[in-house]
Amino acid sequence: MKTPKRLQPLLDDGFIDEVLRPLMSGKEAAVYVVKAQDQLRCAKVYKEASKRSFHNQAEYQEGRKVRNSRQARAMQKRTRFGRREQEEAWQNAEVDALYRLAAADVRVPKPHGFVDGVLIMDLILDGDGDVAPRLNDVELTAAEARDYHQVMMREIVKMLSAGLIHGDLSEYNVLLAPEGPIIIDLPQAVDAAANNNAERMLTRDVDNMARYFGSFAPELLSIDYAGEIWSLFQLGNLSPEAPLTGTFKRSEKSADLAGVMREIDAALEEQARRTGGEEEGEQGDSEEPDDEWQDR
Numbered sequence: 001m002k003t004p005k006r007l008q009p010l011l012d013d014g015f016i017d018e019v020l021r022p023l024m025s026g027k028e029a030a031v032y033v034v035k036a037q038d039q040l041r042c043a044k045v046y047k048e049a050s051k052r053s054f055h056n057q058a059e060y061q062e063g064r065k066v067r068n069s070r071q072a073r074a075m076q077k078r079t080r081f082g083r084r085e086q087e088e089a090w091q092n093a094e095v096d097a098l099y100r101l102a103a104a105d106v107r108v109p110k111p112h113g114f115v116d117g118v119l120i121m122d123l124i125l126d127g128d129g130d131v132a133p134r135l136n137d138v139e140l141t142a143a144e145a146r147d148y149h150q151v152m153m154r155e156i157v158k159m160l161s162a163g164l165i166h167g168d169l170s171e172y173n174v175l176l177a178p179e180g181p182i183i184i185d186l187p188q189a190v191d192a193a194a195n196n197n198a199e200r201m202l203t204r205d206v207d208n209m210a211r212y213f214g215s216f217a218p219e220l221l222s223i224d225y226a227g228e229i230w231s232l233f234q235l236g237n238l239s240p241e242a243p244l245t246g247t248f249k250r251s252e253k254s255a256d257l258a259g260v261m262r263e264i265d266a267a268l269e270e271q272a273r274r275t276g277g278e279e280e281g282e283q284g285d286s287e288e289p290d291d292e293w294q295d296r
Contacts, residue, residue: 001022020035041121107155141216143217156202171208
């Protein structure tokens with residue numbers, strides 16, 4: 001096949017040996033099967049912002065660090081430099097997440113380098129040596145669904161124990177390899193401790209997995225792992241080995257909004273009284289030194 005323009009520099013520099021064929025083209029990137037160091041791998045070529053369709057990046061980017069204040073201002077103002085920096089940060093987020101999660105023994109493709117907007121990583125194969133299918137392309141028995149659901153809950157726990165949430169987890173970005181599910185597509189991964197949307201995203205990821213596997217094993221639809229996992233995380237008790245019961249009970253007590261407002265009003269009134277008293281005291285104190293100065 002004709003070598004894509006974005007991959008030619010990697011061929012020239014010896015990062016890859018051969019481009020074999022296109023694998024898929026999605027909203028974020030085009031992926032190719034390549035050979036590198038006599039191994040089949042995939043090359044993920046990120047699309048430019050103007051050529052991709054993934055929206056609502058702001059909620060995912062909250063809490064991500066930038067190099068300096070100049071970069072932050074440029075990204076906020078959406079200047080040309082800022083857009084370029086934002087694209088680089090968006091791509092680096094997946095690269096960083098892959099390395100971080102691979103080190104935490106999470107089931108993700110092993111990364112092998114990131115060069116000029118191209119990510120080289122393991123190619124996930126099925127038992128016949130073909131590219132592994134996505135979960136949405138397979139039919140499962142109820143027993144398989146229960147087993148894989150447990151695997152995915154454990155992987156979500158391992159991810160969160162490493163401080164990350166996938167943020168867009170579904171049957172469309174999980175591959176089924178002979179050893180079990182493998183999680184892919186992580187450019188929207190979020191820092192669980194720095195993003196105000198973290199709990200909602202974790203719940204969505206967990207619920208998506210329950211919904212999918214529950215279509216083969218309906219009893220999974222009634223299990224609530226999200227609340228349990230998040231509660232353990234908030235309390236500092238989450239670890240890759242943390243046992244899960246799936247019987248987390250959410251508080252059914254409704255918030256006393258009227259009581260909260262009364263407390264706020266009382267606090268404001270008390271603050272107003274204190275401020276008024278301090279101002280009167282300050283005025284009285286300011287007159288006494290003047291009298292002493294006059295006496296002198």
